[in-house]
Amino acid sequence: MALLIKSVFSFLKQPIFSSSLRVFSITKQLNLKEFQESRNGNKLIIEAVSVPSTRTDLLVRADKIQDLTPAVIDAEKPVCYLCKLGLDIKHTDVLILSQFVRSDGCMLPRRITGLCSRQQKKVGTMVSMAQKAGLMINLTPSRCKKDPKQRYGYKKFNTYFDEATIFMKKIPDQRDKFKR
Amino acid sequence: MSAAKRVQQWATFARTWHIFDCKWQDPYQSANIIKKYLMGLHKPIYHPMNDCGDVVVCINSREIALRGDDWRKRAYFHHTGYPGGASWTLAWELHNKDPTMIIKKAVYRAMKGNLQRRHTMERLFIYPGEEIPEDIKQNVSNQIRQLRLVPQRLDHIPEEEVQQYPKVMEYPPDYVLK
Numbered sequence: 189m190a191l192l193i194k195s196v197f198s199f200l201k202q203p204i205f206s207s208s209l210r211v212f213s214i215t216k217q218l219n220l221k222e223f224q225e226s227r228n229g230n231k232l233i234i235e236a237v238s239v240p241s242t243r244t245d246l247l248v249r250a251d252k253i254q255d256l257t258p259a260v261i262d263a264e265k266p267v268c269y270l271c272k273l274g275l276d277i278k279h280t281d282v283l284i285l286s287q288f289v290r291s292d293g294c295m296l297p298r299r300i301t302g303l304c305s306r307q308q309k310k311v312g313t314m315v316s317m318a319q320k321a322g323l324m325i326n327l328t329p330s331r332c333k334k335d336p337k338q339r340y341g342y343k344k345f346n347t348y349f350d351e352a353t354i355f356m357k358k359i360p361d362q363r364d365k366f367k368r
Numbered sequence: 369m370s371a372a373k374r375v376q377q378w379a380t381f382a383r384t385w386h387i388f389d390c391k392w393q394d395p396y397q398s399a400n401i402i403k404k405y406l407m408g409l410h411k412p413i414y415h416p417m418n419d420c421g422d423v424v425v426c427i428n429s430r431e432i433a434l435r436g437d438d439w440r441k442r443a444y445f446h447h448t449g450y451p452g453g454a455s456w457t458l459a460w461e462l463h464n465k466d467p468t469m470i471i472k473k474a475v476y477r478a479m480k481g482n483l484q485r486r487h488t489m490e491r492l493f494i495y496p497g498e499e500i501p502e503d504i505k506q507n508v509s510n511q512i513r514q515l516r517l518v519p520q521r522l523d524h525i526p527e528e529e530v531q532q533y534p535k536v537m538e539y540p541p542d543y544v545l546k
């Protein structure tokens with residue numbers, strides 16, 4: 189009896205799930221998607237809407253710049269778009285760093301940024317430096333008070349960072365120079 | 369002495385009042401700059417035995433910036449002289465108590481420890497905010513250049529400028545915006 193019920197259920201399940209899966213698997217959306225919530229009386233409608241990217245017109249790529257002195261590039265390794273540009277980004281360049289984060293200020297993963305591992309680490313560290321310095325306070329989780337002066341303890345005071353420490357194995361201690 | 373030479377004489381030996389904005393400045397790096405003006409090291413007539421130091425007014429000392437994790441790692445030592453009278457105060461705790469103390473101690477330590485140091489420190493005025501007394505403000509005639517650029521916060525940049533700024537990263541085609 190149990191076997192019969194099981195087989196009936198599996199028979200019923202199969203067409204339902206296969207048809208619902210097919211919608212997502214066959215076509216690939218070529219546009220960015222955005223979740224939009226709208227309320228119609230008692231009904232809450234959440235839909236994924238395809239939106240065009242606002243960044244396409246403003247995009248800067250090394251191939252399109254005419255008189256760009258090529259950055260020193262290792263020919264064996266494949267290089268990413270940020271290495272080709274050869275920019276010297278600091279942690280205070282929030283207009284560039286804010287392109288690599290979500291709306292809650294979290295760094296995007298490498299499969300989305302498309303950077304090489306060195307640049308991903310560098311940009312990721314500089315994003316956290318900018319967040320600690322309170323320079324991207326509007327890109328923070330919603331529970332944040334949006335004011336660096338209202339942070340707790342030592343965090344409320346201004347802090348700056350040295351980008352040379354990003355790839356250091358050990359950050360040298362200021363007091364070490366007094367040791368013999 | 370001719371009239372022109374007399375003015376030159378006044379200008380050479382007069383005390384100049386400098387102003388220094390400590391906003392987002394490292395106190396230990398700017399102490400080396402302030403020291404030069406306080407002692408008169410920037411003048412060609414400098415000699416340790418002649419009193420040619422200038423006056424420096426530091427404003428916005430509450431807004432100084434320390435590097436990395438210095439706020440919670442740097443400790444200031446004090447000893448009352450009694451047994452068990454030693455105390456270590458972290459930099460952020462000291463800054464909570466007195467926002468002028470860190471820059472004062474930094475300038476004090478940047479100078480060589482001699483009898484003149486205490487008198488040179490008398491010519492340093494530090495104010496936690498932007499407001500300074502009117503009689504001091506009227507004397508100021510020069511500004512010391514800041515060492516570090518004051519960083520701009522993203523929410524203080526106009527929204528339109530942020531959107532029109534050239535973009536480096538493009539989202540992958542099937543990315544869901546968050």
Ligand SMILES: [Zn+2]
Pocket residue numbers: 267268269270271272303304305306307
């Ligand atoms: Zn790269």
